[in-house]
Every structure is written in C-alpha cells, then in structure tokens.
Amino acid sequence: MTEYDLVIIGGGPGGYVAAIRAAQLGMNVACVEMRGSLGGTCLNVGCIPSKALLSTSHKFHDAQNHFADIGIKASVSLDLKTMLDKKDKIVVDLTKGIEFLFKKNKITYVKGRGEITSASEVLVDGKETIKTKRILIATGSDIVRLPGVEIDEKKIVSSTGALNLNPVPEHLVVVGGGVIGLELGSVWKRLGAKVTVVEYMDKIGGPMDAELAKNFQRVLEKQGIVFKLGMKVTAADAKGKGVSLNMEPAKGGAAERLDADVVLVSIGRKPYTENLGLDKVGVKLDERGRIAVDSHFETNVKGIYAIGDVIAGPMLAHKAEEDGVVCVENMLGQKSHIDYNLVPGVIYTWPEVANVGKTEEELKAAGVDYKVGKFPFLANSRGKAVGETEGFVKLLADAKTDRLLGCHIIGPDAGTLIHEACLVMEFGGSSEDLARTCHAHPTLSEALKEAGLAVQGRAIHV
Ligand SMILES: Cc1cc2nc3c(=O)[nH]c(=O)nc-3n(C[C@H](O)[C@H](O)[C@H](O)COP(=O)(O)OP(=O)(O)OC[C@H]3O[C@@H](n4cnc5c(N)ncnc54)[C@H](O)[C@@H]3O)c2cc1C
Numbered sequence: 001m002t003e004y005d006l007v008i009i010g011g012g013p014g015g016y017v018a019a020i021r022a023a024q025l026g027m028n029v030a031c032v033e034m035r036g037s038l039g040g041t042c043l044n045v046g047c048i049p050s051k052a053l054l055s056t057s058h059k060f061h062d063a064q065n066h067f068a069d070i071g072i073k074a075s076v077s078l079d080l081k082t083m084l085d086k087k088d089k090i091v092v093d094l095t096k097g098i099e100f101l102f103k104k105n106k107i108t109y110v111k112g113r114g115e116i117t118s119a120s121e122v123l124v125d126g127k128e129t130i131k132t133k134r135i136l137i138a139t140g141s142d143i144v145r146l147p148g149v150e151i152d153e154k155k156i157v158s159s160t161g162a163l164n165l166n167p168v169p170e171h172l173v174v175v176g177g178g179v180i181g182l183e184l185g186s187v188w189k190r191l192g193a194k195v196t197v198v199e200y201m202d203k204i205g206g207p208m209d210a211e212l213a214k215n216f217q218r219v220l221e222k223q224g225i226v227f228k229l230g231m232k233v234t235a236a237d238a239k240g241k242g243v244s245l246n247m248e249p250a251k252g253g254a255a256e257r258l259d260a261d262v263v264l265v266s267i268g269r270k271p272y273t274e275n276l277g278l279d280k281v282g283v284k285l286d287e288r289g290r291i292a293v294d295s296h297f298e299t300n301v302k303g304i305y306a307i308g309d310v311i312a313g314p315m316l317a318h319k320a321e322e323d324g325v326v327c328v329e330n331m332l333g334q335k336s337h338i339d340y341n342l343v344p345g346v347i348y349t350w351p352e353v354a355n356v357g358k359t360e361e362e363l364k365a366a367g368v369d370y371k372v373g374k375f376p377f378l379a380n381s382r383g384k385a386v387g388e389t390e391g392f393v394k395l396l397a398d399a400k401t402d403r404l405l406g407c408h409i410i411g412p413d414a415g416t417l418i419h420e421a422c423l424v425m426e427f428g429g430s431s432e433d434l435a436r437t438c439h440a441h442p443t444l445s446e447a448l449k450e451a452g453l454a455v456q457g458r459a460i461h462v
Contacts (some may be wrong), residue, residue: 004030006328007122007132009114009276012040013317014308015138016098018324023105025332030132031107032114032124038098039091041140041309042317045160048094050180052087053163053187054348061190070387078191080166087163116277119303123277134303134331137283137291138324139276141269141309146175148235149245155238155262159184162264168192173245173260175233177204179347181266182220186349189225196226196258198233200250200267205347209359209408211394216353216410219390231256236263271310286312295337297327305331319343344422346415351391354418357406357425360396369399373431373455375447377411379462382442388412393451395421395431402430402455413444420448431455 006022008015011033019031037044060083063076102109112125116137122130143158145151153161162184165172168191174181177199189195197204204220204227205213217227228247234255235246243263248255271290278285284300286292291299291306298305307327308320322338329336347353363370373395377383391411397404407421424433435452439445453459 001131002028004028004108004130004132006030006134006136006331007032007114007130008136008138009116009122010040010138010140010308010310011035011038011098011109012138012140012308012320013042014140014320014324015040015136016102017321018136018138018307018328019107020101020105021325022328022331023107025328027328027332029105029107030110030130031102032110032112032122032130034111034113036111037092037095038102038109039095040138042320043094043098044091045163047317049087049091049163050159050183050187051348052090053083054183054350056083056086057187057190058350066387078168080168080191084164084166113275115275116281116283116304118281119301134305136324136327137273137276137299137304137306137310138308138320139272139310140320141315142272142274143265144268144270146233146265146267149175149233149263149265150236150238151265152238155243156236157262157264159264159266162188162262162266165262169261170194171196171242171260172262172264173198173243173258174264174266175245176265176267177201177227177229178206178266178268179345181264183348184264184266185225186220186223189223194226195224196228196260198228198231198245198247198258200230200232202230202250204229205353207359208353209355209394209406210361212353212355212408212410215391216347216349219351219410220349228258269309269315273310288312296330297323313340314343314345316343316345339426342422342425344415344418346418348415351388351411352414353410354414355406355408356418356422357404358396359406359408363396363405368405370405371397371399371402371431371455373397373451373453373459375450375454375459375462377444377447380442380444380447380450381461382444382446383412385442386412388444393417393447395434395448395451395455397431397455402432404429404431404434407448409447411444411447417444417448420445 005027008031172193174185174197237244245258307323326336344356376392378389394408396406431452439449
C-alpha cells in the first residue's frame with residue numbers, strides 16, 4: 001500500500017493550494033474531498049458564484065439605469081436562466097481547472113468522506129484506509145443556523161440557495177448585515193427585488209471601521225436597500241405562500257412582523273469538523289469549536305495539522321490559501337509566516353469596500369496615537385472621467401513614526417486598490433512611502449497617494 005507524505009482532508013482553497021505547494025516541494029500528496037468537485041465552498045457555493053452574479057447583476061443594473069445618462073440607448077430585459085447558467089458554467093470550468101492542476105502536479109484526488117483513525121491513517125467512506133506520514137485538516141466551515149428559522153433552500157435559504165433564486169423574489173429579507181448578506185442582497189436588489197436587511201447589531205459590516213460602515217449603509221440605502229438595525233429575528237412561519245418573520249429589538253421592546261417571499265439567513269459560518277474522528281485521535285478544539293493549532297498549524301497531536309476556516313482567523317479564501325502554503329513549507333523546515341493583521345477583507349458590492357490592518361476603533365482601544373488621511377473619489381480625475389465618484393480612501397498612520405497601520409476604502413475597485421496598502425504594510429512602510437511613490441495619471445490609485453499626502457495635511461487635489 002502507498003504511504004503518502006501528506007494526506008489533506010478537504011479540497012477547498014486551503015486544501016487544494018496546500019496540496020499543490022506540497023507537491024511542488026516534492027511531497028507525495030493525496031487530497032480527500034467529499035463534495036464531488038474540488039474548490040470547496042469558495043469555488044462551488046461561495047466566492048466565485050457570488051462574484052459572477054455580482055458582476056452580471058451590476059452590468060444589468062447599469063444598462064437599465066445608467067447607460068442612458070452617458071448617451072447609450074438600450075432596451076434591457078432580464079434573462080435570469082441564462083444569467084444563472086453562466087454562473088454555473090464558470091464554477092464548473094474553475095473546479096475542473098483544479099483537477100487539471102492536480103494531475104499536472106501528480107496529486108492523488110480521492111473522492112469521498114475522510115475520517116481520521118490515527119495520526120497516520122485516513123479512512124475514506126468507511127471503506128478504504130490511506131496511510132500517510134502527516135495529515136492536514138482543511139475541512140472548512142458550514143453555515144450558522146438561526147433557532148426558530150428552518151432553512152428549506154426554497155423560501156428560507158442559506159447563501160447557497162440565494163445563488164439560485166428563480167424567479168426574482170418580490171421581497172427578499174436578508175437576516176444578517178455582514179459581507180455575504182450584503183453582497184447577495186445587492187445582487188437581488190439590482191435584479192428587481194425589494195430588499196430588507198435585518199441586523200442584530202446597530203451597524204452593518206461586522207467589525208468594519210465605523211466611519212466606513214456608516215457611509216456604506218448610506219450608499220446602499222441610496223440604492224434602495226432598507227435596513228432594520230438592532231433587531232433580533234426570533235421565529236419564521238413558512239406555512240403560507242411566503243414567509244412571516246417575527247422579530248424584536250435586540251435591546252428589548254415590542255415585537256414586529258415582517259413578511260417576505262424569500263428569507264436569506266446569513267448570520268455567519270462555523271468550523272466544520274463533523275464525523276472527522278477528532279475525538280477518537282484526541283485533537284483539541286478551542287473555546288469556539290475551532291481546531292486549536294500552534295504557529296506551525298500543528299494540532300496537539302503530532303503529525304496532524306489544520307488550516308483555513310476550520311481554525312482561528314478571518315474566514316476568507318485567501319487566508320486559507322496562505323495558511324496552506326505556510327503550513328506545508330514549515331513541515332519541511334522552512335520558516336514561513338502569515339500575519340493575520342495584513343489579510344485584506346473585501347465586500348464586492350458596488351461601490352466595493354476593502355480594508356486591511358487596524359480600524360480607528362481598534363487603534364483608540366489600544367491607546368495608539370494615530371493620524372488620519374482621507375481622499376474622496378469625487379476629487380479623483382479618473383473617478384470623474386468614468387463616472388465613479390462615490391466613496392473615499394482612509395489611511396491610518398502612527399502619529400510618531402508615520403508607519404501605515406490601516407487602510408479602509410469605499411469606492412470603485414476598492415478590492416483591487418487595497419493591495420497597494422497591503423504591500424506597503426507588509427514592508428513596514430509609511431504613509432509618506434505611499435505619498436512619494438509616483439502614480440500613473442489618471443488612475444483610481446492616485447486616491448491612495450493623495451490620502452498618503454493628506455496624512456501630512458498636504459493633499460494636492462482637495
Ligand atoms: C456565499 C459566500 C461568499 C464568499 N465570498 C468570499 C469572497 O469573496 N472572498 C473570500 O475570501 N472568501 C469568501 N467566502 C469564504 C470562503 O469561501 C471560505 O473562507 C473558504 O472557502 C475557506 O476555505 P477552506 O479551504 O478553509 O474551506 P472550504 O472552502 O469550506 O473547503 C472545505 C472542503 O472540505 C470538504 N470536507 C469537509 N469535511 C470533509 C471530510 N470529512 N472529508 C472530505 N472532505 C471534506 C468540504 O466538502 C469542502 O469542499 C465566501 C463564502 C460564502 C459562503
């Protein structure tokens with residue numbers, strides 16, 4: 001029987017990237033995946049299908065609402081089936097692409113559910129045992145359910161069901177004003193639904209910088225999304241044609257009813273370790289049910305490692321990928337490292353919202369003396385030229401050393417622009433480094449340079 005150097009359980013962005021990097025480094029690798037396709041949550045039901053719909057719905061909305069302003073006359077109607085089919089094809093192409101990469105790197109793809117029976121054995125579908133020197137758990141995450149609100153993926157859906165609604169619901173209620181709820185709420189709003197977002201906290205966007213969250217909410221309200229903040233959904237009745245939701249103020253008060261055609265429950269995700277055999281081999285979890293690992297991603301059981309959504313840190317595909325690379329490089333004695341403070345976060349609405357590093361609230365709480373530099377896209381000539389003037393760049397720099405501590409952007413292509421700040425911060429750079437770097441004109445990136453200048457109170461174009 002073959003003994004692998006590494007068996008990875010889970011073929012998502014954490015697992016498949018770790019498999020490729022391990023193979024590049026000369027390991028004999030197998031990856032066990034039970035979904036029937038590679039790519040995990042991200043490619044199959046997460047990042048990729050949601051971004052496909054965000055892109056196509058944005059184009060539809062633009063054509064319907066903004067083309068006439070710029071002198072393009074068009075008669076536009078929605079062919080939802082084609083839009084959904086297109087999204088599905090993108091997913092299939094990408095997941096097949098990973099199969100190709102596995103073949104290219106001579107990685108064994110094992111289809112089935114993996115269960116750890118010892119630190120050197122993985123049982124697949126209860127039948128076949130694979131022998132290995134090391135095991136890497138990359139089993140990802142699952143949706144958090146709301147008590148009293150049962151998901152049927154038809155009228156009460158998770159993010160997975162919300163990627164396939166047909167027809168467009170008249171009224172979509174999104175429970176949870178975090179990244180996934182706001183992205184998918186935006187999709188269906190653009191395609192014609194009335195959208196109401198019910199959020200337990202009194203701000204949207206989770207831990208987002210409060211100034212950005214306020215602006216972001218205002219922008220989404222201008223687009224027609226209705227927000228009910230500080231409200232707790234307590235029950236859902238789906239017996240009738242639609243769904244009737246009961247909710248009450250989070251801080252206490254009179255209950256309210258809200259009727260919807262479809263309810264999307266998007267209140268978060270939790271680590272997925274079901275039937276993995278962790279208790280049998282003694283792998284410890286932390287207080288939040290995540291697999292506990294050390295700085296080399298090794299669990300308390302020697303030879304068993306874990307990465308991605310199933311451990312602590314931001315639940316993001318690129319974080320899972322970096323975890324995977326760092327983990328396998330460390331297995332072979334390299335000194336790789338990932339700094340979770342520099343993992344960017346992006347919300348792919350329009351405008352986009354992106355962040356890296358600390359928020360103003362975090363700096364205040366830590367007693368750090370900081371300076372703020374802001375620059376609006378309204379004063380950015382490229383933004384003006386292409387009709388994208390919503391939003392601003394906000395930089396936070398250490399008041400004494402000028403080291404860049406945080407960057408928060410709401411605006412066009414924020415998710416691409418943020419990487420300039422990521423790179424400066426990876427190198428321990430300053431706001432002056434950004435400000436003194438020659439930026440091509442006219443580009444949206446100039447807004448970052450100007451925000452850097454603004455930290456010193458010397459922006460040119462405002
Ligand atoms: C709607 C939505 C949109 C998102 N958008 C973004 C985005 O734009 N950007 C971003 O960075 N992140 C996004 N995410 C989050 C992102 O998908 C996750 O952070 C990422 O997929 C985590 O990667 P992972 O490899 O840790 O786990 P996963 O991608 O969840 O992969 C784990 C895999 O393990 C398999 N598995 C589990 N248990 C077993 C077992 N016992 N045996 C065999 N296989 C098993 C599962 O089938 C799954 O395929 C989104 C998520 C959702 C739901």
